[in-house]
Amino acid sequence: MAVQFQDSFDRKFYYLRLSITDVCNFRCTYCLPDGYRPSQKNSSFLSLDELRRVVAAFADCGTSKVRITGGEPSLRKDFTDIISMIAEQDGIKKVAMTTNGYRLAKNAQEWRDAGLTNINVSIDSLDPRMFHQITGENKFHQVMKGLDAAFDAGFEQVKVNAVLLKDLNSGELPAFLRWIKDKPIQLRFIELMQTGDMNSLFERHHQSGISIRNHLIANGWIMKVREQSDGPAEVYCHPDYVGEIGLIMPYKKDFCHSCNRLRVSAVGKLHMCLFGDYGVELRDLLQDNTQEPELIARIQGQLANKKQSHFLDQGHTGMTPHLASIGG
Template sequence: MEYLYDQYQRKHDYLRLSITDRCNLRCVYCMPKGGMTFFPRDQVLSQDEIIQLVKNFVALGITKVRLTGGEPLVRRDVVEIVRRIHEIPEIEDISMTTNGLYLSRKAHELREAGLDRLNISLDTFKPEVYKQITRGGNIRQVQMGIAAAAKEGFKQIKLNVVLIKGQNDDEVLDFIRYTKDHNVNVRFIEFMPIGNSEEAWSSEFVSLANVFDQCKAAGIDYRPIRLPGNGPSDNYQVPGYQGSFGLIHPISGRFCENCNRLRITADGYIKACLYWNEEINVRETIGDFEKFRQVIQQALDNKPLNHEMALSDTDQIVHEAPTWRHMSQIGG
């Protein structure tokens, strides 16, 4: 079996695959205020294209797949996509990132189809703040989705919390205390300047050092732990708590050194780096494995060691233009 390496000898065995750019929310860190013009449906990868693409990646050493969006659960054939990926013997882990709005009606089917792990976006416990951050979402639907998922025996459930100054940074301890009685991993994520102006981003950015500061002030003890999975988070647990919390710091910390991820957008482009503009059309090569392999390796050969969001050494910058896509069009 072949394996995928970039020029820095990072082995890539993890695919993040966007199956739609559509979403039923308009989160402030993911979409512009005026919303998005979504791709025509024929511009989005078909189910058969998705499955063949995954099989091609398996032949190149990929063993883990995460389905993203947009919001993957708005796609009507999402359960069948999970089932068909699960039937590929070499795939060891299938996960999904979702906003959870449709999860109460889909959790059982997804688990039966072979979905292993879930990441659910929940940036606040306050209904009004949730409505502001998501521009109209109903937090009750997400809470029902989390409860439904907890009953299905997924290998792991994570809650993604993007910290935003003045909106939810006062809830850090609430989320940590939530892990006392809930076996979830709460992941605090720094707000990234993707699709946002520098001024807007800098006014809302919160360093994750804030999490430790709040724990110290509240007298909350914690210890580092290791969790299974593919994410870049540093994880911790309060002694005696069922769950844990993690920190993902693309701005203030080391985010890229061990990057093993490749991203495929819903319209069939490969992005080897989340932040940079470079992307290559891979859709037209899905039926020709040799051309497919060449395109994937080309993307890896151009992958930078780090992205501008965390770079102090500008000599490491390979592609100076940041991505034109909003986060909802990449899948995170």
């Protein structure tokens, strides 16, 4: 194995978030309220071979988990092939995806058979009308069928992402808790994050996750210990619940202290942070297998520039126009 990817703050990177498209067919208020509009002019998405070279380089430098993101990753026709390719890489132990769930009912078993180990499904409300209002799509029941299909396919736990939105879904905590009481779901409440296109929405609907955390602790929930390749969620469990609660609170002090993930966009740019100021071009080093040493050297060299924090709490939103642009 080559040298482990590590930055100047001694953070090691076991987790790659790999975007394969920025296209999405939902119109979520906090991401693409006006629908998808191409953000990369005259640039195609990474091919299967280019994606393979990205994953191989990361795997050779200690990455054990790859999350496939978008946009909506399942919109790619070769999505199942991408899963298989990643699962076949030596050193990769977890192959995850984040999805809006619209193709899950049809394809959960196929993806599981291809090597997918973990699924995150976005479900921002358990009220079909509110789900429609937030996502712009009347597909609540279709997504819920997809969740059932995931369990039928053999996924032991499914993570469900819900973006906290004040005055929209912020009163649904009791309903969500009832829902996961007997279901092996890790429900992850994600604080709304300010991006370049969403300043006014952020001001209207941002709600801190601290109040939820305080409620959980007061009611007997206990925080679990993080594993090496886990994402940024604080995960809580309760002896009376089959399900778990995860809180992603990017405005919390020291949120970035445990950062263990890097991002590669669908057009081949390395991003140190979701809220970074620039992307580093990798695509010129993804054209044949002999380029891996140079590719690794470029990535490792850029890690010296990774900042200690995203500085969101100081109003810095970086270059990210919306979450779909580099995979959320």
